[in-house]
Amino acid sequence: MTDPELLERIKADPGAFSVVFKEYYKPIFGYVLRRTGKVDDSADIAAETFYKALKYINAFTYKGVSLKVWLYRIATNELNMYFRKKRSSLLDRVDIESAGSLRASLNEDRKQIEEEFHRHEEFQAVLAALKTLPIKYQEVISLRYFEEKDNGEICAILGIKEGTLKSLISRGLRKLHEMCNQF
Amino acid sequence: MEEMQEFEERLKHMEKPMVDELKHQDVLANAIAEARNRSLVSWWWLGVSLYVLVALFMKTLFVPHETLTRNLHEFATRDGWLSILVFLILPGLSIAMNLPAMLRIYREAGKPQASGLLRIVWLNVVIVLVSIIVIFIYL
Numbered sequence: 246m247t248d249p250e251l252l253e254r255i256k257a258d259p260g261a262f263s264v265v266f267k268e269y270y271k272p273i274f275g276y277v278l279r280r281t282g283k284v285d286d287s288a289d290i291a292a293e294t295f296y297k298a299l300k301y302i303n304a305f306t307y308k309g310v311s312l313k314v315w316l317y318r319i320a321t322n323e324l325n326m327y328f329r330k331k332r333s334s335l336l337d338r339v340d341i342e343s344a345g346s347l348r349a350s351l352n353e354d355r356k357q358i359e360e361e362f363h364r365h366e367e368f369q370a371v372l373a374a375l376k377t378l379p380i381k382y383q384e385v386i387s388l389r390y391f392e393e394k395d396n397g398e399i400c401a402i403l404g405i406k407e408g409t410l411k412s413l414i415s416r417g418l419r420k421l422h423e424m425c426n427q428f
Numbered sequence: 429m430e431e432m433q434e435f436e437e438r439l440k441h442m443e444k445p446m447v448d449e450l451k452h453q454d455v456l457a458n459a460i461a462e463a464r465n466r467s468l469v470s471w472w473w474l475g476v477s478l479y480v481l482v483a484l485f486m487k488t489l490f491v492p493h494e495t496l497t498r499n500l501h502e503f504a505t506r507d508g509w510l511s512i513l514v515f516l517i518l519p520g521l522s523i524a525m526n527l528p529a530m531l532r533i534y535r536e537a538g539k540p541q542a543s544g545l546l547r548i549v550w551l552n553v554v555i556v557l558v559s560i561i562v563i564f565i566y567l
Contacts, residue, residue, distance in 0.1 A: 266457050275447040288452060296460045301537035304544035318538035347459050350452035361445045368444050390439040404539055422435045 248312045255302055262299050269313060270295065273320050279391045280324050280383065282362065282372050284355045288347075290327055294320040310401050317402040321384060328380055374424035382417030389414060477518045477562050500566065515566035519559035526552040526559075 246254075246264070254261040273294055278287040297319050298305075305315055362369065375383055384403060388394045394402070400410055484499040504511040530549045534540070537548060546553070 263457055266453075266460070270453050270456070271447055271450060274450065278447060279444060288456070292456050292460060295456075297536050298538070299460060301533075301540070301548055304537045304540035304548045306541050306544040308541055315538045319536065322535045322538070344459070347452060347455050350455045353451045358445075358447065361448075365443055365445045367442055371439065371442065386439075390442075391444055418432060418436060418439075422432060425435075 251312065252302070252305065259299065259302075262302065265298070265312065265316075266295055269316050272313075273316055276317065276387075276392055277320055277324060278358065279368075279372070280387050281327065282369070282376075284358050285351060286327065288351050288354075290320065290323045293323050297323070314398060314401045317388075317398075318404070321402060324384075325380055328383075371421070371425060374421055374427075377424050378417060378420050381413060382420060385410060385413045386417045386421060477514045478558070480514050481562060481565070496565075504566075511566070515562055519562040522559040523556050526556050 251261070251264060255265070270291065274287055274291040277290045277294075278284065281287050281290070294316060298316055305312070310318075375386060378386075385399060388399045388402060396407055396410055399405075400407055403410070405413075480503070484503060485496060487499055488494045488496045500511075500515075504515075530545075530552050533549055533552075534545055537545065540548075
């Protein structure tokens with residue numbers, strides 16, 4: 246099913262959003278996890294991303310950007326809010342029972358994800374250094390080197406021009422290199 | 429320069445933690461479906477102004493030889509502070525609340541195109557326009 250077809254289906258039946266969730270939750274969660282390095286926060290941010298996507302699905306017009314890029318845009322905004330400590334948690338908006346079962350299943354995932362994280366010491370060191378940089382550099386470096394996105398996709402996700410992206414990557418890399426040497 | 433290239437290559441080929449199976453995914457799908465948005469649309473603030481304005485408008489319609497301008501002037505002379513609150517402060521507050529809200533929604537909704545954005549912020553736009561009209565009528 247193509248993005249426009251899927252979109253039409255969701256607009257007619259919001260239940261069809263589960264297809265988007267199944268297809269994109271894992272990559273979005275992975276992206277957020279590789280930015281924050283924290284399992285619980287990542288689950289919360291990824292959840293909020295899909296909540297916002299469902300809430301604003303009528304605003305998405307599929308002109309120039311794919312559904313995937315759109316989800317990355319929302320996730321990136323949620324990450325910005327997270328780093329600026331200006332976001333609310335999805336867990337605040339669900340009933341106690343749902344929040345409880347969500348925490349329980351997240352506990353099961355946490356061990357496995359944390360083990361995976363500990364196996365990648367070099368990545369952890371780079372992430373720690375990256376987190377000391379301004380958010381604009383974190384975004385581009387994470388999308389380029391952690392998510393392996395090309396210039397076109399990064400520009401679409403962040404809504405910036407290619408020239409701006411190149412200069413951000415160049416300056417960001419230099420700063421990250423300096424920070425990595427200090428760590 | 430060479431050092432930077434080496435660093436870039438290192439980043440490119442560095443192994444990254446990957447996410448395998450996620451048990452919380454299904455539970456989360458249900459939680460998202462039942463999550464409620466608790467933010468309130470700020471019609472409330474404008475309600476008082478509109479109520480007074482409609483009352484004055486009705487008076488203009490049903491009382492012979494009355495005009496809205498004269499009724500407004502009379503209201504402003506009789507209840508100076510109240511008229512400032514109702515026709516300037518409350519609509520001003522509505523504008524001040526709705527403009528940042530629209531900007532926030534634009535970011536939260538993944539920077540949609542104008543037509544898409546309008547579909548979700550139409551109520552905010554209406555509130556801002558009505559507020560401007562209320563202020564304009566008063567001034």
